[in-house]
Amino acid sequence: MGYAQTNPILMKQARMLEDFTAVNKFAKLSALVVDDYPVMNKAVTSMLTSLGFAQVYRASHGKEALLLLEEHSVDLIVSDWNMPKMNGFELLQHVRESSQAHQNVPFIMLTGNVNHDDVKQAIATGVSEYLVKPFNHNTLKAKVDNAFAMPVRVHKPAQQVPLTDAKTTTNSPDEDVASTPAVPQSSSKPSILIVDDQANNITVLTELLKQQYQLKACLTGAKALTICQSDNPPDLILLDIMMPDMDGLEVCQRLQGDPQTQYIPIIFITALTQTKDVVKGLSLGAVDYITKPIEPEVTLARIATHMKLVQHRLDMAAQLDTLLENARLKDEIERIVQHDVKSPLSAIYAATQAIEQKQSDCQIETDIIKSSASTIEQMIENHMLLHQLEQGSPFTLGPLNAVKVIRTALFGLKQFCQQQQLRIVSDIKSDLTFKGEQRLAQNMFYNLINNAVQAAPKGSQVTLTGQWVDNQVEFSIHNLGAIPAQIRGNFFDKFTTHGKSGGSGIGTYSAKLAAQAQQGSIDFSSDEQQGTRLTVRLLCP
Structure with missing residues (x-):
């Protein structure tokens, strides 16, 4: 460790410089803190103020927050999840749906415990960051920095509103923050603080625990x-009840009253005769107790049990960060695909047209280039549309000519059909129309016809038909290949594929x-004698 890392004066100067930089960064910004637990609300407000926010507004539930947002402009929202009248997820929905x-x-969401389905809904709705209680000044600063660094992700809100924060109890708000640190300790060993006014007792516990845990004592x-x-x-505290000046009960009460320390599990060290004190300590928030004289096996077992809960909370926090990072990565890929890939494709199309005008004997080559570019463009379009479909994005339907x-859907299949000597025969009237959306319809027919072309025997044909049936338009896509029996039951499921080199398994899905x-449907029939028929039913316009 270097001198600057060990010198208290230099370390203090470094922290002051860091705080000064943070103050300048947020000096002109305002924030809104929403939490029904007054102590936590005040603590977060204080932390944001120390980061340099010029104004921090406070609300005790989502409805009060919305009223404040009508009157004041803010640059950051930090909200608890589980609150009366309107919870944090409902507030997030209202914010993202607002014009x-x-x-x-x-929008940073605070939570004491997590249900992964709720997390996914919040991510889909556009939460910027998750902050698992408890947290300290540095953890909050890191999350705030991330929230401002990343673009806000606004998707269509989920249909169901999660009602709870998946708490294991329904007790008072005090228990809401009884969790473990969101940021893992630098040491690979969990840390324990031993508090006892008798040095001999500390020595006994130190000898027992030093192989498994990083220890501190006072x-x-x-x-x-x-x-x-x-x-x-520390990750856990072993706390003696009987001490001079400030006994263990008072220490416990103060730790439980501070949002920054309320999460730390406390195990009391007590004499057999201190039953009333133990009961009071447990009521104050301690998680367990061990008796003097220390029984090594019992002590190790009880500590190990609570350390498992500590690790569970650390793992949960890491999983939340991973979920958010994956969501951001997906958005970044969407951006790259939509802009960075489609632009060169447009250039390929333009260059191909120029070649056709200059060289009359390059028709075969230019057809190959155009067909390949069309296939790539269709793959990109498939990916973009699939993302929108999975998010439940709305589409405006209107009359389309079949x-x-x-x-248009057939254009990218021309080269493959030529290679496989396949014929596509279409028996669809020129005036047949249906109710749909242009990109969706092209995507759907491309994927279904491509599936049929890929499955059809070499030298055979794929037949397309369309007709009005009652109040619907019914399309049929037939080829002589049979769907393998092992995938017929989940033919339309995501990633279902069989026997296709490079098949992604998302086309039919x-x-x-x-x-x-x-507002339509797809089904199929398939056997080795008749081949496969895909039937699409869409509404009449």
Whole structure:
């Protein structure tokens, strides 16, 4: 470790410089803190103020927050999940659905416990960051920095509103923050703070625990509070009840009353005769107790049990970060695909047309280039549409000409059909129309016809038909290949594929979603004698 890392004066100067930089960064910004637990609300407000936010507004539930947002412009929202009247997820939905300026404001969600389905819904709705209680100043600063660094992700809100924060109890708000640190300790070993005014007792526990845990120790309650309120608090506390000046019960009460330390599990060290004190300590928030004289096996077992809960909370926090990072990565890929890939494709099309005009004997080559570029463009379009379909994005439906839609869908299949000596025979009237959306319809027919072309025997044909049936338009796509029996039951499921080199297994899945988004349906029949017939039913315009 270098001198600057060990010199207290230099370390203090470094922290002051860091705080000064943060103050400048947020000096002109305002924030809104929403939490029904007054102590936590005040603590987060204080942390944001220390980061340099010029104004921090406070609300105790979502409805009060919305009223404040009508009157004040804010640059950041930090909200608890589980609150009365309107919870944090409902507030997030209202913010993202709003047409006002705060629609794109970074939104950090606070939570004491997590249900993964709720997390996915919040991510899909546009949460910027998750912050698992408890947290300290540095953790909050890191999350705030991330929230401002990343673009706000606004998708269509989920249909169901999660009602709870998946808490294991329904007790008072005090228990809401009884969790473990969101940021893992630097040491690979979990850390324990031993608090006892008798040095001999500390020695006994140290010898018992030193192989498995990183240990800290102190002789007074006041010193214990200082250690727990530092940037490197322990994962668990072994706390003697009987101490001078400040006994273990008072230490426990103070730790439980501070949002920054309330999460730390406390195991009391007590004499057999201190039953009333143990009961009071447990009522204050301690998780367990061990008796003097220490029984090594019992002590190790009880500590190990609570350390498993500590690790569970750390794992949960890491999983939340992974979920958010994956969502951001997916968005970044969407951006790359939509802009960085489609632009060169446009250039390929333009260059191909120029070649055709300059060289009359390059028709075969230019056809190959155009067909390949069309296939790539269709793959990109499939990916983009699939993302929208899975997010439940709305589409506006209108009358479409079937022949024009299918002709466009067929363009990218020309080269493969030539290679396989396949014929596509279409028996669809030129005036046949259906109710749909242009991109969805092209995507759906491309994927279904491509599936049929890929499955058809070499030298055979794929037949397309379309007709009015009652109040629907029914399309049929037939080829002589049979769907393998082992995938017929999940033919339209995502990633279902069999025997196709490079097959992604999302074509028929995407087609089914596209049909449903156009208020239609798809089914099939398949056997070795008759081949496979895909039937699409869409509404008449």
